[in-house]
Amino acid sequence: MPSKITTAAAALAALQDDMTIMIGGFLCVGTPEGLVEEVLRKGTKDLTVIGSDTSFPERGIGKLIVAKRVKKVMASHIGTNPETGRQMHAGETEVVLVPQGTLAERVRAAGAGLGGVLTPTGVGTVVEEGKQKIAVDGREFLLEKPLAADFALIKAHKADEKGNLVYRRAARNFNPLMAMAAKIVVAEVEQIVPVGAIDPDEVMTPGLFVTYVVKEAVHEPGH
C-alpha cells in the first residue's frame, strides 16, 4: 500500500470552491492549523464549514471566517468570534446553529451509515423548526439527519504510516467523528511513528478512515 504521508498542499489538491469541509477542534484545541493555513493559501472560497465553533478571529476556523472564505457555517457556538456574528447579522454568511451533542451525532450518523438519529435535544425550541418530530414510546424526539463532507481536516497527536491515529486529552473532541464522515480525510499530526509502534488497542481512529497524513509544521522561533 502506498504511504499516506504527504504535504498539506498535496493533501488538499482536490479541494475546490463550494465544497463542504469539516474542521476538527473545540475552541481551536485539536484544530489542524497547518491545514487551515493551506486552505487560506490556496484561496479556496464559498466553503461550507462544519465545526464545533468558529474559534477566535486569529485561529482555526476563525481565520477562514475573517478571510471571507465561508459561505455557510454549521456550528454549536460562535460567541468567541465576533466576526461570525457580524457577518451573520449583515447577511454575509449563513450561520446554522446546531446543539453540540446533535452535531456530534449527525456527523457520526453520516460516518456510520445511519439515516439519522432521534434526539430529545431541541424539542420545544427553535431547533425543531423544519424538522420531523417522531414519538417513540410516548416521548417526542427530533429526527436529525446525517452530516457528511467532501473533506475532513482533522488533528491528531500521533499517526503511523497506515494512518492509524491517536489523539491527546481534550484535543480529541470532534476529530474521530469527522474522520468517519468525509470523502477525503486529512490528518495533521504532531508525530509520525512506524507501523507497529501504535498498539492496536491504542488506536482511536483506524487508518482505513484516513486518506492523507500531514506532519504538523514546526514553527521556528521568529516565524
Added chain:
Amino acid sequence: MPSKITTAAAALAALQDDMTIMIGGFLCVGTPEGLVEEVLRKGTKDLTVIGSDTSFPERGIGKLIVAKRVKKVMASHIGTNPETGRQMHAGETEVVLVPQGTLAERVRAAGAGLGGVLTPTGVGTVVEEGKQKIAVDGREFLLEKPLAADFALIKAHKADEKGNLVYRRAARNFNPLMAMAAKIVVAEVEQIVPVGAIDPDEVMTPGLFVTYVVKEAVHEPGH
C-alpha cells in the same frame, strides 16, 4: 467516594427474576464468566438476556440457556448453541434475532439518550416487521429503538478503583456499549490497578458508567 471493588455476589445482590440483563462478549470472547456463574448460583430465572450471540452450550450466555434461566433472548446469532435453537422451536424460549450492527446501535442509543436510530439494515427483510419505516432524502430506513437493561455484566482487561476500564483486542466488542445502557453495570476484570495508573487517554469506558468492579477468579489447576 467509596470503592467500586466488590464480590460477584455483592455486585449481583439486586438481581431478580424477570429482569433484563446484557452480557458482553462475542462467542464468549470478552464474556464475564464469573458473573454468569454467579447468576447460575443465585438461581435467578425468567431473565431477558441481550447479547451478541448465545455462545456455546458450556460457556457464557450458553450456560444460562442450557440451565433454562432465560425467558427471552435478543441476539444476532444462535447457531453455535444448538440448545437455543431447540428451545426456540419447542416454544420454550422466545428468541428475537437482531442484526449485529443494529443491536450495537440500539444498545448505544439507550446509553446515549437517543430515541432511536434509522438504519438501512433489514429493509426488505423480516427484520422490518412491526417497525416504522422512515424515508430520509429518498432512501428507506428502519426506526430501531433503544435497548436498555437492569444489569449489564461486562468483561474488561483492566480497571482502576474508580471503575475506569480498558479492554483488550477483540474482547472489547459489545462491552463498552452495554456499560452505557444499564442501571447497574458490573465489570469483571483481569487486573485491578490503582487510580492514576490508567492514563486518561487510555480509558475506554469512563468509570462513571460502572457500578461495581469484580476481580476475575483465578481458577486453580484442577478446578
Added chain:
Amino acid sequence: MSRDIKREHIAKRVGMELADGMVVNLGIGMPTLVANFLPAGVDVLFQSENGFVGLGPAPSAGQQDKDVTNAGGQPVTILPGGACFDSAMSFAIIRGGHVDVTVLGALEVDERGNLANWMVPGKIVPGMGGAMDLTVGARKVIVAMEHTAKGMPKILRQCTLPLTAKAQVDLIVTDMAVIEVTKEGLVLREVAPDTTVQAVIEATEATLIVKDVAVMPV
C-alpha cells in the same frame, strides 16, 4: 453586598446540592465557582463537555497543557482517575442521563421550568453550545443566577427569549432565594438571610408558592 459575594453565596448554596460520587457539569461563568465550594467529604466527578471527566483546578503558571482546557477554553487539569473521550461520547454521557447535576446560568427561567440562556435575537447569538443537551439530559438541572438583571426579574411567568429547553429546570438558586420547580409551579423553599419573602416575591414575576420557607444557608 458586592456582586462577588453574591456570586459566592450562590455557588456555596449550589454546592450543598451535590453529593459524594455525583457526576457534575458546571456551565461557563458563575457556575464554575461551585467547584470551590464543595461540602467537606463530598468528592464529585466534574465533566467537561469538550471531552473529559476528572476536571481539576487551573494549573500553576507554566504548567498549562495546550490540549487540556475546559469548555470555556481556559487551561485546567485532569485529575488522576480522569478519562478523555470524543464529542459523541461526551454528549452520550450528557444526553443519556449519566450526568447527575448540571449547573447553568440563565437569562430567563419560568414557571414551567423553561429555560432561556443562549440568545437574544438581533443582539447576542453566541449559540447554544452544549447547553441544550445538558438541560435535556442531566438528571437534575440547577439554574444558578442573580435574582434580577438591572433590577428586572429574570424568573418570569413565561420566558420571552428563545428557549434552551422546555420544562427541564429543577431548581433555581439565586442570591435571594432557592426555588424549586414542581408540577404545581414554583415553590419558594429558602430566602437569603438579608432579605424577606416579600422582597423575593416582588423581585419575581412568576407566581411563587410560599409555605414553610427556610433561611438560605450561606
Added chain:
Amino acid sequence: MSRDIKREHIAKRVGMELADGMVVNLGIGMPTLVANFLPAGVDVLFQSENGFVGLGPAPSAGQQDKDVTNAGGQPVTILPGGACFDSAMSFAIIRGGHVDVTVLGALEVDERGNLANWMVPGKIVPGMGGAMDLTVGARKVIVAMEHTAKGMPKILRQCTLPLTAKAQVDLIVTDMAVIEVTKEGLVLREVAPDTTVQAVIEATEATLIVKDVAVMPV
C-alpha cells in the same frame, strides 16, 4: 473436480476482484479462503466484524491469544498496523460504506441481487449475525458459492428463503461461472474452462444475459 479444488478456484477468482489498499470483510466458511489467494502486490486490510482490522493468519500452535479470534471464533492474529474497536465502531465501518468488498456465502441469490443466507424456516435458524449489515453496507458485495446445491440451482429467478438483503449483490462467483448483477439482470461474464455456457444456463434457474463470455481464469 474435488470439492476442495472447486472452493479453491472460487476463492482464487474472488481474490482477483481485490485491489491494493482495499478494506475487505470475508464471511465465515469458504469466503475465508480468499485470504490465501491474493494476487501478487495486492495488500488488503481485512476487517473482522467482532472488532478489529488487520486480521492475519492463524497463529502457530501455542501462540493463540484468548482475546484474538475471527468472527467465527477461530484463533487468528492481528498484523502490525491493525486496530481494535467496539461493535458500534465495527458496524459503523461496515454500514457506513468503509468496507470496499465483502465476500459472503449464499443459500440463494436471485435476478435482482437479492440474497438469502441466514435461515431456513423450521430447519436452521442460526441468525443473521453481521451479514445483513455487511450486505447493505459494503461498497461491493460478492457472493462466493458452489453453483448448485445437491444438483439444484442456487441462482434463482426469485429467492424463496427469507432475505438477508434486498438488491445488494454485485457479483456472483461460483465454480462454474462469474455473473454480474446489473439493472438489466444477471450478466454471464465468465465460464469455467471445464464447462460450457449451455451447462451454466442449465444449472441456473435465473435468466442469464449472455454476450462476450470470457473463460474464467483459475
